[in-house]
Amino acid sequence: MLSGEFAFLERLRRALPEPPAGQVGVGDDTAVLDGGLLFATDVLTEGTHFDLRWSTPADVGWKALAVNLSDIAAMGGAPRAAVCGVVLGAGRKGEADDVAAGLVAAAAELGCALVGGDTVVGAALTVTVAVVGDSPDSGAVLRSGARPGDSVFVTGPLGGSKAALAVLRRGGEPDPVALARLRRPVPRLLEGRTAAAAGASAMIDLSDGLSSDLGHLCRASGVGARLEAAAIPAGPGATVDDALSGGDDYELCFTAPDPVRVAEAFAVAGLHLPAPIGTVTAGADVLLSTPSGGSWPLAPSGWEHPVE
Amino acid sequence: MLSGEFAFLERLRRALPEPPAGQVGVGDDTAVLDGGLLFATDVLTEGTHFDLRWSTPADVGWKALAVNLSDIAAMGGAPRAAVCGVVLGAGRKGEADDVAAGLVAAAAELGCALVGGDTVVGAALTVTVAVVGDSPDSGAVLRSGARPGDSVFVTGPLGGSKAALAVLRRGGEPDPVALARLRRPVPRLLEGRTAAAAGASAMIDLSDGLSSDLGHLCRASGVGARLEAAAIPAGPGATVDDALSGGDDYELCFTAPDPVRVAEAFAVAGLHLPAPIGTVTAGADVLLSTPSGGSWPLAPSGWEHPVE
Numbered sequence: 001m002l003s004g005e006f007a008f009l010e011r012l013r014r015a016l017p018e019p020p021a022g023q024v025g026v027g028d029d030t031a032v033l034d035g036g037l038l039f040a041t042d043v044l045t046e047g048t049h050f051d052l053r054w055s056t057p058a059d060v061g062w063k064a065l066a067v068n069l070s071d072i073a074a075m076g077g078a079p080r081a082a083v084c085g086v087v088l089g090a091g092r093k094g095e096a097d098d099v100a101a102g103l104v105a106a107a108a109e110l111g112c113a114l115v116g117g118d119t120v121v122g123a124a125l126t127v128t129v130a131v132v133g134d135s136p137d138s139g140a141v142l143r144s145g146a147r148p149g150d151s152v153f154v155t156g157p158l159g160g161s162k163a164a165l166a167v168l169r170r171g172g173e174p175d176p177v178a179l180a181r182l183r184r185p186v187p188r189l190l191e192g193r194t195a196a197a198a199g200a201s202a203m204i205d206l207s208d209g210l211s212s213d214l215g216h217l218c219r220a221s222g223v224g225a226r227l228e229a230a231a232i233p234a235g236p237g238a239t240v241d242d243a244l245s246g247g248d249d250y251e252l253c254f255t256a257p258d259p260v261r262v263a264e265a266f267a268v269a270g271l272h273l274p275a276p277i278g279t280v281t282a283g284a285d286v287l288l289s290t291p292s293g294g295s296w297p298l299a300p301s302g303w304e305h306p307v308e
Numbered sequence: 309m310l311s312g313e314f315a316f317l318e319r320l321r322r323a324l325p326e327p328p329a330g331q332v333g334v335g336d337d338t339a340v341l342d343g344g345l346l347f348a349t350d351v352l353t354e355g356t357h358f359d360l361r362w363s364t365p366a367d368v369g370w371k372a373l374a375v376n377l378s379d380i381a382a383m384g385g386a387p388r389a390a391v392c393g394v395v396l397g398a399g400r401k402g403e404a405d406d407v408a409a410g411l412v413a414a415a416a417e418l419g420c421a422l423v424g425g426d427t428v429v430g431a432a433l434t435v436t437v438a439v440v441g442d443s444p445d446s447g448a449v450l451r452s453g454a455r456p457g458d459s460v461f462v463t464g465p466l467g468g469s470k471a472a473l474a475v476l477r478r479g480g481e482p483d484p485v486a487l488a489r490l491r492r493p494v495p496r497l498l499e500g501r502t503a504a505a506a507g508a509s510a511m512i513d514l515s516d517g518l519s520s521d522l523g524h525l526c527r528a529s530g531v532g533a534r535l536e537a538a539a540i541p542a543g544p545g546a547t548v549d550d551a552l553s554g555g556d557d558y559e560l561c562f563t564a565p566d567p568v569r570v571a572e573a574f575a576v577a578g579l580h581l582p583a584p585i586g587t588v589t590a591g592a593d594v595l596l597s598t599p600s601g602g603s604w605p606l607a608p609s610g611w612e613h614p615v616e
Contacts, residue, residue, distance in 0.1 A: 009425055039424060040391060080341060080342070081341050084349065087434055116339045118349050118350045121356065123434075124432070128436035132345070
């Protein structure tokens with residue numbers, strides 16, 4: 001599925017003309033238009049992105065807006081407005097109220113006006129949100145600006161959503177904080193803006209998982225990275241594996257040349273300090289160093305366990 | 309289905325705060341944000357909006373962008389950029405190439421940059437496009453500005469798409485121009501801009517059909533209208549009924565106080581003259597006058613035939 005997704009977007013990117021200088025088209029967390037206007041879309045569809053046994057239609061409405069705002073956060077931007085396209089499952093029109101309530105709640109609590117929509121009855125519940133926002137004064141933080149020597153940060157613990165989902169699938173009771181995060185993620189908008197103001201050189205939101213998403217950032221920047229396994233914060237119930245491969249936490253990963261400036265900026269903003277988890281390197285490899293002194297390449301799906 | 313659609317949007321509208329003065333939220337062809345930025349979304353889903361027996365996935369990609377641009381046209385605006393969210397039917401990944409090709413072709417030929425996307429495999433082919441654009445200098449033309457005495461215009465023949473679809477369903481060969489229009493509609497962007505420049509007081513795109521869409525415009529404006537049946541242009545193979553009730557032609561309907569100014573502006577722009585089909589009236593009724601001298605209320609689904 002992911003390979004299909006990347007293939008489709010890569011196909012689009014190749015077929016489209018280059019965007020004008022200073023603008024960004026397909027391939028970053030959002031597009032950047034004239035005047036620094038940010039523009040992005042994300043689709044959530046039943047069976048792939050959510051399971052109605054564990055999330056209500058209202059949770060789905062919330063999440064559809066939240067994951068789009070996470071893309072704005074990853075540019076260091078501020079959201080301005082969103083529109084939603086909703087396919088309601090046939091025979092389940094009652095879900096419409098619930099989806100609308102979740103969208104409206106997210107719009108109010110996350111601070112983004114909901115200004116339009118289209119809806120239809122179809123095969124499966126699908127909520128597609130598109131969002132516009134404004135770049136920070138210093139300019140949108142792209143994926144492509146990381147330089148060797150920069151520090152790599154994540155804004156919070158990772159893998160909790162993956163761990164919670166695994167517990168649900170086994171019929172167990174997941175950690176309530178992790179479960180709330182899985183159902184109603186909170187985009188790291190203030191963290192993204194603070195990172196931008198602190199000189200972040202590149203940023204991405206962790207929707208697919210640290211291994212995969214940091215790989216995108218490194219490829220876009222033409223760099224590698226070395227991560228310290230012991231420094232990667234794991235969410236409730238999560239292993240280091242979960243933290244590396246679990247998406248759906250919607251924390252941000254960013255690089256910055258000056259860790260002290262980052263720490264100061266987050267402290268002044270009253271935010272939890274982001275965790276420094278490694279260093280940007282020359283070359284193309286993303287390596288994970290373990291406390292025992294070993295070092296292995298990180299695969300998109302997470303840590304490839306060495307055969308011992 | 310339509311009642312469900314309107315109910316969902318009405319629910320959203322009621323639950324959302326009022327937009328700031330000068331801005332427009334849910335309920336017009338597009339939202340109007342700060343600075344006159346236009347923002348809209350439309351969903352096309354298999355089984356409801358298209359049938360893959362008669363349209364290719366490339367046609368669907370084209371149409372998904374075109375119908376969004378039609379919303380921009382209905383504000384008198386100019387499109388700036390679009391993003392797409394695509395659900396590919398499971399087991400039919402081969403359609404991805406074709407959908408992408410249709411989107412890219414529409415972006416190039418209709419003059420709107422395609423700047424981002426998200427894609428996933430799911431239950432049925434669904435393409436959701438969102439578009440941003442800019443208002444004309446005179447301000448976006450809303451649905452709510454029609455005044456008694458204004459003339460009512462449509463930008464071209466109506467009902468051809470509905471007639472073509474009916475022929476396809478009977479196994480026949482539809483008119484090729486109407487079929488091309490059904491598969492790959494062309495949004496009336498220049499016509500919309502010209503109408504705005506000629507003083508249009510209200511405008512809407514005819515996606516659901518003249519009866520239904522003019523009803524929306526009249527309710528938003530707090531007015532009625534009287535149409536002359538003989539003046540309504542019917543597309544190839546279409547009856548007056550088709551012209552009243554058939555959506556999917558993506559012509560525009562607008563009102564304007566000065567028909568001479570409209571005619572001049574369209575002539576100067578090198579466009580076909582829009583057809584004057586009636587007059588805005590005080591009150592709330594939308595009436596259809598027939599050549600025999602009768603006059604009947606127009607229902608959303610088209611002309612309600614009088615029982616004789």
